[in-house]
Amino acid sequence: MSESLGRLIRDHRRHHGLTQEAFAALLGEGVRQSEVSRLERGFVSQPHPSRLQCIARILDIPVGKLLMLTSWANPELAAPVSTRATSQRESPGSARRSSSNDAAPDARATMEDT
DSSP: OOOOHHHHHHHHHHHTTOOHHHHHHHHOTTOOHHHHHHHHTTSOSSOOHHHHHHHHHHHTOOHHHHHHTSTTTOGGGSOOOOHHHHHHHHOGGGGTTSOTTSOOHHHHHHHHHO
């Protein structure tokens, strides 16, 4: 099984003898135990890079390792592109086959590229 961000953080937190509450306190004011729990259970898959740097420092984990387990450094983990946008880009002539009531192909391409 591949390593997950949450599992890595949980294992290192436990190795350092920290409870979720103590770890949350070290992460900074306003960070709650429930946020640590959500992170460890995989409900937060892309923490802010500054938060990852803090986690790396506290748990003595290379920040690059944390980044590689998120979509910040691994685009394959990012949300998939919608199938409609993909199919339009893959078939260049599809705009020409649409009815005359549809938006102009140039306008559609501009909206997709933004």
